[in-house]
Amino acid sequence: MAALFSIFFAQFVKIPIHYLMTRQLDWKLFTSTGGMPSSHSAAVTSLCTAIAYETGIDSPLFAVATVFAVIVMFDATGVRFQAGKQALIINQMRADFQNFVAQTKEWSHMKNEEKIEELKTLLGHKPIEVFMGALTGIAISIIIYTTIV
Template identity: 55%
Template sequence: MEILDNFPLWAAFMAIIIAQAIKIPLAFFATKKLDFSLFTSTGGMPSSHSAAVTALSTAVAIEHGLDSSLFAVSAVLGIIVMFDATGVRRHAGYHATVLNQLVQDFNKLVEEIKTWPKKENEQKLKELLGHQPIEVFFGALLGIILALLLHTWFIG
């Protein structure tokens, strides 16, 4: 199957998997808690989105050259994804933090006014949505390095 020989695709997928896996030990060192749910979560260090798009662009550049239309498309896509990760998605996470605090404060107020039982299945918004610029940078660096390493494996 030709898809199994698609180096740019494999580079991007491997970048996502490795970046997500790296989040677990990094968080463990910071919090002393082992949290395997980080493997499927958004946000955090390093950015798997940045790793994926830079691995893709690097692999496309290796295979088709920096002057190819494919590289231009992948590079622009990568810039948009990384800009979004540090902008819109990060601010959405800030908004989720504020909204969660408002819900918590409102619930406290309601409890003080009336003694209503607190709902057990209260839904919270996900707060870790976007990335700090340093997380995007290291995700991008991981993607480039990984694509270069995988290229030697695919070609060699």
């Protein structure tokens, strides 16, 4: 339950953080990937912390959860972040190509450009986003286990 709550909390808190930074309210952030804090990191660290409370830090289950958390957070800052950077470049290349074709063939009457869906660029996280997500997850589990359980 702590891990699930951490996901929802981290996803929700992205909205006011984004608003404070840009003065734009974007409710789509609640269901998107990427951004501050990382809900993936919050979930796996909350899970680890909850398992530590339930079974102890010397349990095999805690060891498995910790390795799982490290893999998820490494992936969030590595592969997924780089995939997001590539998506930005590919989207720019597609836009440049579309502009080139439109200029050379004068496609001003065509509306096919509107039907082309851009690749998602917010796939991964910066290290600070993963770190803050991890702190969020740990804090939520500690709060739950020290006040509720």
